[in-house]
Amino acid sequence: MVRQRRRPTQADIARVVGVSQATVSMVVSGGPASELVAERTRNAVLEAAAELGYVVNAAARSLQGGRNRMLGVYTFEPVFAVDQREFYLPFLLGVEEATAEYGYDLLLFSSASSPGGRRIYAGGVNRLKVADGCVLLGRSLHQDDMTALLREDFPFVFIGRREVPGEELSYVAADYVGATRDVTRSLTRLGHRRLAYVKVADDKEWTKDRESGFRQGIEEAGIAAGDVHLHTLDEASPVLGGGIEEWLAEGITAVLVEPSQDDTAISAVERAATQAGVSVPRDLSVVLLGDPPLVNATARDWARFSIPREQMGREAVRLLLELLDDEPGAVRQLYLDCIPVAGDSVAEPRPGAEAPR
Structure with missing residues (x-):
């Protein structure tokens, strides 16, 4: 018969350190009472707990x-x-x-x-x-x-x-995959077949989910990878430069914009469109993949999806x-x-x- 090794207890820690079990309990609880224990004793308890492999159940x-x-x-x-x-x-x-x-x-x-x-x-x-x-x-x-x-x-x-x-x-x-896929579907149903996608330069979960939804949408629509332009925006230097003019020259008619932590990304797109004399949506349709607070961008009614934050x-x-x-x-x-x-x-x-x- 193989006997299972029992989990270490607060009593075990107390014996190793030479303090009462009540003191150990105060330290490992992590509450305000732990501050009442002398720092040297508290450190000794934490070190013993780590060495014994003690975790709170x-x-x-x-x-x-x-x-x-x-x-x-x-x-x-x-x-x-x-x-x-x-x-x-x-x-x-x-x-x-x-x-x-x-x-x-x-x-x-x-x-x-x-x-x-x-x-x-x-x-x-x-x-x-x-x-x-x-x-x-x-x-x-x-x-x-x-x-x-x-x-x-x-x-x-x-x-x-x-x-x-x-x-x-x-x-x-929030279901960013489904929301972005649906936005992409709606653009292709309107007749947009050459798309640009502006993403933020990070590898966070929400960035990956939005891009996954976009790729699902273009795949379902049968859009070739060559008809899609991916642009990574540096939040520290949010400038598109001549991006929009180049997109129009390539026949791109719609752009999907992933929000940055604020409205940096959509502001960069709007600023570039204004500088290039491009009218939204007459010349270029724009969809915002979220609803960040608008601080720098104009408070126009961007096509977008809203995140159910309170829910x-x-x-x-x-x-x-x-x-x-x-x-x-x-x-x-x-x-x-x-x-x-x-x-x-x-x-x-x-x-x-x-x-x-």
């Missing part, structure tokens, strides 16, 4: 102490900055409303004072554990933080699809509560449809416009 924690009935929302970047408010606020409203409806309190974690960027772990301690689980929000995450959270079986749900190599994460995401916040809370009732390591993933907005920046191509000049 979320299920056991729930059985022993019950829930705090507090959910957290952690932001990887400022969400209340003026230029970010319109984008992030609906997510937070959805999270707050759903949390209240389910009878929980909401805690905001930001790690604004963390050196070297916002991090979940400080000195090896997961500060989110004061809450029962957490909704995570933001574009730039640290994958080692994600890996550590998964190792602890700490319940969390990301707003937006996220990837960590070799791991499965829980998230609520995503609400669904993230619902999935998080499901995870609290599920087995440790369970995963929940949900995609929500984007909302098409016709706008006034798309029209049928002018007769003969697609013939290369």
Whole structure:
């Protein structure tokens, strides 16, 4: 008979360090009480926990102490900055409303004072554990933080699809693949067969999803790769130069624009069109693959699709509560449809416009 090695406990850590189990519990909880423990002792406890391979068992924690009935929302970047408010606020409203409806309190974690960027772990301690689980929000995450959270079986749900190599994460995401595919279909049905696609210079999940949807759309329409122009826009220097004039010379009649973090990409397209004397949509149809806050671009009614931000916040809370009732390591993933907005920046191509000049 093979005996399974039992998991290390807080009592094991206490024996190694020579402190009480209560002290160990205060340190590994990651809550405010851990700050009451002397730094030297706290470090010794964390080192012993790491050497023994101790991880918090979320299920056991729930059985022993019950829930705090507090959910957290952690932001990887400022969400209340003026230029970010319109984008992030609906997510937070959805999270707050759903949390209240389910009878929980909401805690905001930001790690604004963390050196070297916002991090979940400080000195090896997961500060989110004061809450029962957490909704995570933001574009730039640290994958080692994600890996550590998964190792602890700490319940969390990301707003937006996220990837960590070799791991499965829980998230609520906008269906960028389907939305971009549908936009591409609508352009081809209007008669646009030569297209340009402006993408942001990164390899984030949302960039890959939009491009995947675009490629599905042109494949379904039977459009050859040579009839598509892909342009990667550098957000640091968002200039198209003579791109639009060259596109028109090649017979391109429509352009799909992936949003950058703000309206940098669509602003660059609009500025280039104005400088070239190109009329939208008479000479060139333009579709925005999202709905970023318009700060630099004119507030025209761009053809676009809208992201269901508030619904995503609400669904993230619902999935998080499901995870609290599920087995440790369970995963929940949900995609929500984007909302098409016709706008006034798309029209049928002018007769003969697609013939290369």
